[in-house]
Amino acid sequence: MEPVRLLPGFRDFYPEAFRLRRHFATIWRQVAGLHGFSEYDGPVLEALDLFRKKSGEEIERQLFAFTDKGDRAVALRPEMTPTLARMVAAKAASLRRPVKWFSIGDQFRYERQQKGRLRCFTQFNADLLGEEGPAAEVELISLLAASLRAFGLTEEDFCIRISDRTFWIHFLETRGITGETARGVLGVVDKLERESPEATRQALGAVVGEAAADPLLEAIRRLVAVRDLGELEAIAGNGVDAGALGAARERLALWAELMADLEAIGLGDFVQVDLGVVRGLAYYTGFVFEAFDRKGAFRALAGGGRYDGLVELFGGPSLPAAGFAVGDVVLEELLRERGKLPPLVEAVDVYLVVGENSRRPALEAAAALRAHGYRVEYALKAGGFGKQFKAAAQSGARLALTFGPDEIARGVCKVKDLAARTEEEVPLASVLTAVARHFQA
Amino acid sequence: MEPVRLLPGFRDFYPEAFRLRRHFATIWRQVAGLHGFSEYDGPVLEALDLFRKKSGEEIERQLFAFTDKGDRAVALRPEMTPTLARMVAAKAASLRRPVKWFSIGDQFRYERQQKGRLRCFTQFNADLLGEEGPAAEVELISLLAASLRAFGLTEEDFCIRISDRTFWIHFLETRGITGETARGVLGVVDKLERESPEATRQALGAVVGEAAADPLLEAIRRLVAVRDLGELEAIAGNGVDAGALGAARERLALWAELMADLEAIGLGDFVQVDLGVVRGLAYYTGFVFEAFDRKGAFRALAGGGRYDGLVELFGGPSLPAAGFAVGDVVLEELLRERGKLPPLVEAVDVYLVVGENSRRPALEAAAALRAHGYRVEYALKAGGFGKQFKAAAQSGARLALTFGPDEIARGVCKVKDLAARTEEEVPLASVLTAVARHFQA
Numbered sequence: 057m058e059p060v061r062l063l064p065g066f067r068d069f070y071p072e073a074f075r076l077r078r079h080f081a082t083i084w085r086q087v088a089g090l091h092g093f094s095e096y097d098g099p100v101l102e103a104l105d106l107f108r109k110k111s112g113e114e115i116e117r118q119l120f121a122f123t124d125k126g127d128r129a130v131a132l133r134p135e136m137t138p139t140l141a142r143m144v145a146a147k148a149a150s151l152r153r154p155v156k157w158f159s160i161g162d163q164f165r166y167e168r169q170q171k172g173r174l175r176c177f178t179q180f181n182a183d184l185l186g187e188e189g190p191a192a193e194v195e196l197i198s199l200l201a202a203s204l205r206a207f208g209l210t211e212e213d214f215c216i217r218i219s220d221r222t223f224w225i226h227f228l229e230t231r232g233i234t235g236e237t238a239r240g241v242l243g244v245v246d247k248l249e250r251e252s253p254e255a256t257r258q259a260l261g262a263v264v265g266e267a268a269a270d271p272l273l274e275a276i277r278r279l280v281a282v283r284d285l286g287e288l289e290a291i292a293g294n295g296v297d298a299g300a301l302g303a304a305r306e307r308l309a310l311w312a313e314l315m316a317d318l319e320a321i322g323l324g325d326f327v328q329v330d331l332g333v334v335r336g337l338a339y340y341t342g343f344v345f346e347a348f349d350r351k352g353a354f355r356a357l358a359g360g361g362r363y364d365g366l367v368e369l370f371g372g373p374s375l376p377a378a379g380f381a382v383g384d385v386v387l388e389e390l391l392r393e394r395g396k397l398p399p400l401v402e403a404v405d406v407y408l409v410v411g412e413n414s415r416r417p418a419l420e421a422a423a424a425l426r427a428h429g430y431r432v433e434y435a436l437k438a439g440g441f442g443k444q445f446k447a448a449a450q451s452g453a454r455l456a457l458t459f460g461p462d463e464i465a466r467g468v469c470k471v472k473d474l475a476a477r478t479e480e481e482v483p484l485a486s487v488l489t490a491v492a493r494h495f496q497a
Numbered sequence: 498m499e500p501v502r503l504l505p506g507f508r509d510f511y512p513e514a515f516r517l518r519r520h521f522a523t524i525w526r527q528v529a530g531l532h533g534f535s536e537y538d539g540p541v542l543e544a545l546d547l548f549r550k551k552s553g554e555e556i557e558r559q560l561f562a563f564t565d566k567g568d569r570a571v572a573l574r575p576e577m578t579p580t581l582a583r584m585v586a587a588k589a590a591s592l593r594r595p596v597k598w599f600s601i602g603d604q605f606r607y608e609r610q611q612k613g614r615l616r617c618f619t620q621f622n623a624d625l626l627g628e629e630g631p632a633a634e635v636e637l638i639s640l641l642a643a644s645l646r647a648f649g650l651t652e653e654d655f656c657i658r659i660s661d662r663t664f665w666i667h668f669l670e671t672r673g674i675t676g677e678t679a680r681g682v683l684g685v686v687d688k689l690e691r692e693s694p695e696a697t698r699q700a701l702g703a704v705v706g707e708a709a710a711d712p713l714l715e716a717i718r719r720l721v722a723v724r725d726l727g728e729l730e731a732i733a734g735n736g737v738d739a740g741a742l743g744a745a746r747e748r749l750a751l752w753a754e755l756m757a758d759l760e761a762i763g764l765g766d767f768v769q770v771d772l773g774v775v776r777g778l779a780y781y782t783g784f785v786f787e788a789f790d791r792k793g794a795f796r797a798l799a800g801g802g803r804y805d806g807l808v809e810l811f812g813g814p815s816l817p818a819a820g821f822a823v824g825d826v827v828l829e830e831l832l833r834e835r836g837k838l839p840p841l842v843e844a845v846d847v848y849l850v851v852g853e854n855s856r857r858p859a860l861e862a863a864a865a866l867r868a869h870g871y872r873v874e875y876a877l878k879a880g881g882f883g884k885q886f887k888a889a890a891q892s893g894a895r896l897a898l899t900f901g902p903d904e905i906a907r908g909v910c911k912v913k914d915l916a917a918r919t920e921e922e923v924p925l926a927s928v929l930t931a932v933a934r935h936f937q938a
Contacts, residue, residue: 058812059583059586059587059811059812059813060543060544060546060547060550060583060811060812061544061583062539062540062543062583063540063542063543063544063565063569063571064567066540066542067540068537068538068539068540068580068584068587069537069538069539070537070584070588071535071536071537071598074535074536074537074538075536077538078536089872090867090870090871090872090873091867091872091873091874092845092872092873092874092892094512094515094843095512095515095516095519096509096510096511096512096515097509097510097515097518098503098509098510099503099504099507099508099509099617100541100603100617101504101507101561101573101605101617102501102503102504103501103502103504105501106501109501120542120563120565120566122561122563122564123563124504124561124607125561125607126505126607128504130504132542139509142500142501142502142503143509143511145500146500146509147511152891154877156874157512162541164542166565166566166567176540176541176542187877187878189877189878191877191878192877194860195877198863198864202867316857317856317860320856320857320860320861321860321861321863321864322861322864370500370501371499371500371501372500402535404533415758415761416757416761419635419758419761419762420761420762420763422639422762423639423762423763426531426532426643429531430531431530431531431532431533432531432532432533433532433533433597436595436628436630436632436633436636437628437630437632450593451533
């Protein structure tokens with residue numbers, strides 16, 4: 057019979073691969089803890105309506121959705137934010153603010169298979185709710201940078217590009233572009249880096265009309281080339297709508313606060329003004345940011361931004377909010393390419409070599425050693441000592457303890473230090489002390 | 498608009514609940530490591546055929562199964578063993594033996610809602626493959642007992658009842674009962690504790706006929722009352738089929754080895770012969786065991802056994818195997834009832850109180866402290882100091898550092914020990930040293 061296989065786009069984590077998965081989770085947990093974020097989780101299966109509430113037609117096309125045995129329309133979560141918004145909305149009144157939460161969990165998207173994309177991947181999500189000012193973004197960007205630096209990545213490896221959807225809206229307003237048309241323009245901007253100049257020009261013409269397309273495209277190209285706040289201010293000054301102009305200038309005050317704080321918290325070399333980032337998901341409402349490798353060889357490592365309307369959309373109070381997500385797939389590719397994946401070996405501390413009729417003292421020693429925190433393996437069946445010593449070496453154990461019939465008859469066991477290549481005999485009653493001596497040394 | 502709710506039978510893990518979930522995982526990982534087991538995981542979504550391969554019609558009725566966008570019949574995993582068998586089968590030739598693996602993961606079953614049962618729960622699974630003798634069961638039962646004892650449960654709280662499906666098969670054979678009829682009898686035995694005597698008698702009559710039912714029921718009742726190996730031997734001696742009798746006696750030699758090893762490894766007080774355990778799943782082939790609370794107030798805490806045929810069924814070589822699973826739901830109920838759930842508080846180390854125009858030095862200190870491993874929170878906006886000190890107390894921080902305009906003007910900050918209620922001023926350049934002094938003390 058044909059063996060049943062793993063589904064395409066999913067991963068098996070054999071112990072070696074699992075160690076890397078664990079390494080990721082350990083680092084994310086540690087860094088989030090340093091920033092005072094608390095871990096939460098929700099179910100991977102939710103009511104389909106939860107994911108319909110949030111824009112994302114793109115996401116609905118990618119859902120693993122079905123009807124359960126109770127006739128409920130359900131779906132595997134494609135991202136964490138709707139669950140977060142549901143949970144916060146349900147208990148908003150009793151949560152200490154700001155809410156600083158993170159999660160590490162699997163997300164599911166039925167995507168076309170391609171490099172850097174899987175149908176099930178792990179995301180590190182962090183969100184900060186209850187703070188409307190850019191201090192929320194500062195804390196999140198600080199956590200994002202720290203979570204990448206903790207893997208050994210430096211400012212030469214990655215950069216966090218910061219943009220502002222609100223500024224974009226006001227900028228377009230100064231040119232009389234609003235509503236659906238503005239969203240259409242942002243869709244074109246989102247694809248700017250990936251499309252040819254001709255395709256971009258054509259797409260923009262379709263959105264704003266042929267007459268307006270060329271001057272707008274020129275203005276857009278100037279805007280996405282901006283890398284510091286002074287230039288941004290100059291560009292914000294050119295417009296026709298005085299109200300929108302004022303609003304754009306107000307954003308610049310927030311920008312100044314954001315960039316000064318990021319500088320103060322030590323991230324000056326890690327962040328960059330870059331209005332070319334607009335983020336696909338429609339629910340972002342202010343600053344947005346993405347982390348990229350400096351060489352531009354990979355997809356975005358992480359993305360996030362402000363989504364002030366979302367908790368209210370899920371039945372909660374109006375609560376300002378911002379957050380980001382890091383996926384494990386691209387991060388692993390980047391770390392591998394940069395040689396930053398650590399060797400993750402797994403070893404026991406002690407291996408027990410067990411002779412015929414020596415099982416009882418060996419098992420007693422195994423129980424005592426484990427109770428004192430030593431990782432212990434032993435030969436499940438009495439075989440040749442040569443074979444057992446080979447197994448001891450493969451186990452990575454530092455010590456091999458031999459319980460042979462000769463030793464047992466004399467009330468001792470042999471303690472061999474496999475690293476130092478020394479051997480001694482110790483009374484059975486002193487095995488624990490002898491092992492402790494080797495590990496303290 | 499009506500808010501979208503959590504699906505019935507699923508759980509949200511708000512930070513407080515998540516800490517307990519993490520506590521469970523931490524303990525399971527630690528204990529499995531002491532026993533030399535390596536962690537693995539597979540996807541929660543698998544091809545439906547994977548779960549069809551294994552007996553369990555009961556399980557198929559409970560599957561969250563659907564057709565994906567690529568027209569594949571898929572299902573959320575209801576248990577870990579089919580994925581394990583698939584993974585081991587695929588790489589059996591290259592895996593070091595014995596294979597000692599564990600996993601901690603969510604399982605999904607569309608069950609009727611009742612106490613101790615959820616539609617999504619977490620299981621700790623451990624399996625040992627490649628060893629046909631009872632040494633495998635000894636190592637697994639040792640791990641199972643250790644994983645319960647690590648929560649503070651003692652031999653007064655729980656007991657592992659051990660049974661033997663092979664002995665049952667031979668025992669029934671000595672009475673001429675084989676094949677489907679034997680499986681029918683085991684089905685009756687499985688329900689013995691939960692059904693009335695009348696219902697049991699009636700069910701047995703339906704399987705073996707009215708004439709045979711009464712003497713068989715008497716023999717079954719004697720067998721399930723057995724609590725030591727001597728009695729078991731006496732009962733095995735009564736039969737009509739000499740071949741089956743010999744086979745039953747061979748099992749007794751394995752039983753003797755199993756119980757002697759469990760005694761040697763220190764579990765004499767934790768285990769009990771109890772043929773009343775037969776385990777529902779049809780794929781078990783030898784010893785089976787379940788962990789119960791001694792007072793009998795809860796469902797089984799854990800269950801497992803030998804399933805020698807399974808890896809071959811999934812396209813691998815013939816590989817002896819045994820394993821067990823512990824669920825988190827009943828375990829949590831028991832620990833709560835026994836007062837063994839630890840207080841799991843989460844606190845930062847340092848809280849920064851930030852005054853007007855003092856943001857820059859505060860953010861610099863936050864970055865430096867976090868880089869040195871301190872968990873740091875700070876006021877996201879400059880507010881009243883009283884409010885900030887309240888937030889500092891709520892954060893659980895040991896130290897509150899005040900960066901007020903007066904302090905900054907003098908190049909210092911105030912370090913307040915919230916536990917010791919002491920306060921000192923330190924130069925901004927010495928903040929890290931001052932904090933370190935408090936945490937070393």
